[in-house]
Amino acid sequence: MGSTRRSYTAEYEAQSTSYVIGGETVAEVARNVGVHEITLGKWVKMERQERE
Structure with a gap:
């Protein structure tokens, strides 16, 4: 069974x-x-890095 990635x-x-x-x-x-x-959490981390 393969996994599917959601985008x-x-x-x-x-x-x-x-x-x-x-x-x-986050929860x-x-x-x-x-x-x-x-x-x-990854999205938030990336957003915070972009804002710096």
Whole structure:
């Protein structure tokens, strides 16, 4: 059985990361938007690096 990768739009990622940067927890946002916490954490890390 092969695994399938889901792809997300840049807009979806940006919206999701904005919730975390705005003060919500990664776990809460990940649960609400339907992505894994590690995936969302990576998006947030990349966004914070870009902002620096």
